[in-house]
Amino acid sequence: MLLSLAPMSLRATALSAQGTQTLAAEENGGCTIIPLPQQYEETQGNFTLKPETRFVLAQADEKAADSTEVVASEFRKSTGYDLPVVQGEEGKSGDIIIRLDGEAVTEEEGYQLSVTADGVTITAKSAGGVYYGLQSLRQMFPGQIESDTLVSDVAWTAPCADISDEPTYGYRGMHLDVSRHFFPVEEVKRQIDHMSQYKINKLHMHLSDDQGWRLEIKNNPDVVDKDGNPVDFSNLTELGASTSCDHNGVRAGYYTQEEFKDIVAYAAERNVEIIPEFDMPAHAWAALVSMPMLNSTEDGKPHANGYDNTKPYQGWDVGWASLECRNENTYIFIDEVFRQISEISPSMYIHVGGDEAHVTAHDDYVYFVNRVTEIAQKYGKTPIGWQNYDAAVEDKENTITQYWNTGDQRALDGVTYIASPADHAYLDMKYDASCPLGLQWAGYAPVDDTYNWDPTDFGSADQFIGVEGALWAETLADPEHIDYMYYPRLPGIAEVAWTPKENRSWDEYKERIAQQKDRLDSLEIGYKEDTLIWEKPVNFRMPLDEGTGTTVKDTTGDFKGTMVGGVTWGEGRYGSGLVFDGSGYVDLKYDDIGGDWTAGMWVKREDSGAPNAALLAGTEGEIKLEQWKNTGKVGLTAYGVDDYTFDYTAPIGEWVHLAFVSNDQGTTLYVNGVETDHMDATINGPVSRIGANYKDGLSDRGYMKGAVDDVQIYDRALSAEEIMDMKEDAFGFENEMIFNFDEGEGTQITDTSGAHSFTLGDGITWTDGKMGSGLDFSGAGRIELGYRDLDKNWTVGLWVNRRESVEHNAVLMSGATGEIKLDQYQNTGKVGVTAYGVEDATFDYSAPMGEWVHLTFVSNDQGTTLYVNGVEQDHIDLAINGPMNRIGGNNSVNLAGGGFLNATIDQLSVFDRSLTADEVKDLVDVDSEPANKTLLEKTIAYAKGLDTTGVTDSAKAAFEKALAEAEAVMADVNATQTEVDAAWDALLEGIWGLGLVQGDKTMLEQLINKADGMIPDEGKYMPDHWQELVDALAAAKDVMADGDAMEEDIQPVAEALLNAILAQRFKADKSILDDLINKAEGINLDGYTAESVATFRTALANAQAVMADNSLSEDDQAVVDEAVAQLTAAMDGLTAGGAPETTDKPEATDKPETSQKPEATQKPENKVPQTGDNSGLMLWLTAGLASLGGAVSVFLKKKRQ
Incomplete structure (x- = not known):
């Protein structure tokens, strides 16, 4: 029986006309809740959560109690209060009272919330309404209430208010792709916790795609294929779940049915319904490669040109493969999958996919869609399909289509939809061009775009049952990636689904989402701190060490400037700096800083030859390197007000550090860290331009001439001590830095001078090193050094014990422009050097797995040389600036993965010069004691007395080469112990090789002669085994001609030839x-x-x-x-x-x-030999067998065990 689904059945009942209140931005009464309630009126006073507060359910209801317990348990962590949940009691002052009343609140998920100083009352029709009333109350408390640990310095108060609320749409969903990258149960639960706070009530889980099948399907003895064969589903998870997209790392796995049921139950307690999706007929490669029954090919495998049919796909292409729509096995498979999911998924929905079936013929697609729809309905489910499904499915009344078009394409009449327009609701679209994750085929999806839309933009209101935000995971491999792409956009999607269009305003919403920051921080959600919402205070330091290009960046990458006109890179105070020729500037274009501020930089002034020269300019004023009217003195200008002058002139051609500190007392000038002058005048901190003024209409542009380095601007007044520190080179590195890593515990490492200390990143632990303790990098963490790169003359050396890389490459040290690799990009396994965006250069050397080896990199103008254990190993022409920013991971956000190191390191040494070969040897400490050559000397003497007569040619040559090299090492007074040991090993192998004597070919020659005699009589023999004889004879002749052939080479071909001879049979005598x-x-x-x-x-x-x-x-x-x-x-x-x-x-x-009638016994004269005529051959062959047996015996005796 088909389910009946009227288009409006999931759309929440609208508020009555007399109860509706439109909330303009200025009329929301101070509400901070997301989604915005339908009615909100703030009243006087606050409610305070106290240790004696209880959650009291006036009527006993287990579902409502479970929903209440979810919130109460969170409050307990941060407050430390007991906060018991009790049922069937009347509340008292200070309690949070919950009432179930279907007359007072008629909408299933609606609620009324009354907050007074005396207590809180939540009234709802259902447990879902209770849960949402509690979520609104939750957001009225300080954000720190979300903390997982006790918070002791916060007053747990909520403003008094009256709220009446219900959702606009009954379907308010989020989508999570667990196929492209798999995410485990705990991560799914974490996301359910977070999204349910914003009243999301559906989680659509994308469980299958080309890249992975993510749900266990159990074997059922009653299920057979169309030919009556039992169907084995185990390979769906054994192979189908074995990999994933490989961008940002592989994340494989699947959910057992018990784990899926656990997710379903966990979500239900939070009023979230899990909707499973199996995408088909396209997006099914993981199933196709796992289930031979789905392929009507001879080999049981799917075939798509250019795609590996032995495993799930790992890339991003779509629509290039399809289930066989006319193969009955396809529907046997789908039927069993749907049967099993229907038993563990209580949702009324199942998503059948249906998108991007580019290679599926139209008629096949239509046939498939309707067959699958019938199967879903057979198990009591309402099928949902991605757009394209709407045009193909015949039963439009009892099915739902998920709208995902871009632009303004309208929904089809007579079809029920969920709205997920890709250019507004696809949360895997990049925020902007700088976003390190996601795709952009549907354009960018900034926070305001994901809020400023409505389902009615694409059809009539009665066509849509709700809204869903979609998150596809081609580029998302970690939980932090999900957080970053969901937040802060998910709350906006939630508000689109809950709050009426006429009540929503981006400007008003922006204020509420901005106030969620403490809440998101306390929840430890790795959200994007989007500047559309949170305008970062201007605090930055620009070291100006880029040296190339036209963009300058601060140390965080958040603040940038653009070089315009006559500005070039040159020598700075520390590293590189900017040189202004009097016709250019750097545009920053940030808003002026109101209130206190500090600005400082190194300046090497040249005479501008102009009436004035601006150092930093804003919209209302500027700092002058040369004040107006050729004073030559440093000053401040407030546009249209006055030009103020300090009693100080910067010297010509000399570096000097200038710092300006402004507060309500005026502005103070510091020169080289020392207070030099003060004026009462103040201006807003200028952050619009460096090197020229910013205001139009002035008498000239105020171009400066000279050089600038290390620009720092802060939104507070720094102290005199901080100003002194400000002029120091925080990013410079001089001379050398040597880490012994002998701390053995704690989170800090310090070099031998005590001048350099750093903090260990996550995933880095102490372990046994080469000498004492060392640092173990587990493929997940790095150490931030933060220095600017060295010039091209530098040396880095360290001991390394390598393990298999966890990503495409493994980085030892990285900087702003390049890095040195233990495992070069694409897992070559070889040591290398990378210049970002230029080249991945590789040395011809692979560090051994599980062994300590010392690597030294020496760079100069000629390139980079690699030393292994103090000995020069290889040289490449590529030279990069010495990478001084990180240890154990890369330093560029534009690279695939983090390049995390999976190895143990010890004794790290860094020098700002190129060490000599002798210094490298000293670095490795190879000469700490003379090499022990006793064993080598004795072995050489023994080798010289050996006889090589009868030894194979190659074994003799190898022995003589090893002996000569051993004698050379013996004569080398500087030979290291490593070199001596290697020479001894090689000589020992050479001596052992002398046992490789030439074999006896006498019997092989006899067999060859016999077989050669049989070849002309081919017509007398049966053809069955003739080719065996021909092949065996050819192989035997090859060995016969091989001067290095030993008994173990001769014996098998002789046996093969003998067997071939014995296999021959004469034709019958007719x-x-x-x-x-x-x-x-x-x-x-x-x-x-x-x-x-x-x-x-x-x-x-x-x-x-x-x-x-x-x-x-x-x-x-x-x-x-x-x-x-x-x-x-x-x-x-x-x-x-x-x-x-x-x-x-x-x-x-x-x-x-x-x-x-000839006599029966009469025979012709020239007859073919008959059975019994082979006695001579058989006697000869018997002798041959005996001889071969002796050869085998001799071989076994001679073989070195």
Whole structure:
């Protein structure tokens, strides 16, 4: 029976006309709740949560109690209060009272919330309404109430207010793609916790795609394919769940049915319904490669040109493969999947996919969609399909389509929809061009775009049952990625679904979402701090170390500037800096800082030759390097007010540090960290432009001439001590830095000088090092150094114990422009150097797995040289600036993955110069004691006395080479212990190789000669095994010609040739039979009795059949002889007695002449040998076998165990 689903059945009942209140931005009464309630009136006072507060359910209701417990348990963590949940009692002052009243609140998920100083009352029709009333109350408390740990310095108060609220749409969903990358149960639960706070009530889980099948389907003995064979579903998870998209790392896995039921139950307590999706007929490669029954190919595999059919897909392409829509096995498979999911998913919905079926023929697609719809309805489910489903499905009344078009395409009449327009609701779209995650095929999706839309933009209100935000995971491999793309956009989607369009305003919503920051922080959600919502205070430091390009950035990457006109890179105070030639500037374009501020930078002034020169300019004023009217002095200008001058002139051609500190007392000038002058005048902190003024209409542009470095601007007044620190080079590195890593505990590392200390990142632990303790990098953490890169003359050395990389590459150290790799990009396994965006250069060396090795990188103008254990290993022409920003991970947000190191390191040394070869040896400490050559010396003496007669050519050559190299190392007074040990190992292998003596080929030669003699007589032998003889003979001749062939090489080919010879069989001897048949066929049968003629003809026919049977060998000679005997007897048995028919027939009483009947024993002169004629060959072969057996015995005795 089909389910009936009217288009409006899930749309919440609208508020009555008299109860509706439109809330303009200025009329929301101070409400901070998201989604915005339908009615909100703030009253006087506050409610305070106290230790004695209880949650009291006036009527006992287990579902409502469960929903209440969810919120109460969260409050307990942060407040430390007991906050018990009690049922069936009347509340008292200070309690949070919950009442179930279906007359007071008629909408299923609606609620009324009254907050007074004396207590809180929530009234609702259902447990869902209770849960949402509690969520609104939750958002009225300080954001710190979300903390997982006790918070002791916050007053737990909520403003008094009266709220009446219900949703606009009954379907308010989020979508999570767990197929492209898999996310475990705990992560799904975490996301359910967060989204349910914003009254999201559906989680659509995308459980299958080309990249992975994510739900266990159990074997069912009752399920057979169309041919009656049992169906094995186990490979769906064994193979189908074994991988994922590989962008940002592989995240494989699946949910058992028990785990899925756990998710369903957990979500239900939070009023969230789980909707499973199995995408088809496209997006099904993981199922196709896992289930041979789905493919009508000979090999049982799907075939799509250019795609690996042995495993799920790992890329991003879509629509290139399809289930077989006319294969009945497809529907047997789907039926069982739907049957099993219907038993563990109480949702009335199942999502059947249906999108991007580019290679599925139209008629096949329509057939498929309707078959699948019937199967879903068979199990009591309402099917949902992605757009395209709406045009193909016949039962439009009892199905739902998920609208995901971009632009303003309208919904089809007569179809029920969920609104998910990709350009507004696809949360995997990048926020903007700088977003490191996501895609952009539907354009960018900034926060305001995901809020400023409504389902009615695409059709009439009665066509839509709700809204869903979609998050696809091609680029999302970590929980932090989900957080970043969901938040802060998810709350806006939630408000689109809950709050009427006429009550929503971006400007008003922006204020409420901005106030969610403390809440998001306390929940530890890794949200994007979007500047559309949270305008970051201007606080930045620009080291100006880029050295190339036209963009300057601060140390966080959040603040940027653009070089315009006559501004170039040059030598700075520290590293590189900006040089202004009097015709250019750097545009920052940030708003002026109101209130207190500080600005500082290094300046090397040149005479501008102009009336004034601006250092920093804003919209209302500027800091002057040369004040107006050629004073040459530093000053401040307030546009249209006055030009103020400090009693200080910056020197020409000399670096000086200038800092300006402004507060309500005026502005103070510091020179090289020392207070130099003060004025009472103040201006707003100028952050619009460096090197020229920013205001139009002034007498000139105020271009400065000179150089600038290390620009710092802060939205507060720094202290004198901070100003002194400000001028220091926080990012510079001088001379050397050596870490022994001997701390062995804690989270800090400090170099041997005590001048450099850093904090260990997550995933880095202490372990045994090469010498004492060392640092273990587990493939998930890095150490932030924060220094600017060194110039191209530098050295880095360290001990490394390598493990298998967890990503595409493994970084040892990274900087602003490049990095040194333990495992070069694309997992070459080799050590390398990378210049970002230029080249991945590779040394011809791979560090061993699980062994300590010392690597030293020495860079200069000629390139980079790699030393291994103090010995030069390889050189590449690529040179990069010394990478000084991070250890154990890359430093560029535009790279695939983090390049996290999976290894243990020890004894890290960094130098701002290129060490010599001798210094590198000292660094490795290879000369701490002389190498021990005793064993090598004795082995050389032994080797010189060995005889190489009869040894294979290659073994002899290898021995002589190893001996010569060992003697060279022996003579080298500077040879390291590593080199001595390597020489000894090589010589030992050479000595062992002398056991590789040439084998005895006598018997092989005999076998070859015998086989050569058989080849001309090919026609005498049966064809069955002839090719074996030909192949075995060819192989034997190859070994015969090989001067390095030993017994173990000779023995198998000799055995193979012998077996091939023994396998030959002569053809059966049919010469007598042939002659007899010829004579029998010439007999005139007239005059013989019918009975004897019949016997004759039967024997003749049998003889002819035997003659024609080419499969008979000498082993079948008895068959031939029997045919001869039967035919001979039949000829002898011809009996006269029939009437003659012609005159040339013998008389009836006569028998044919005996000359017409050869004797059975008569044989032709030149006969083919018969069985029994091979006795000579067999005797010879027997001798051969015995000889081979002896050869095998000799080989076994000689072989070194």
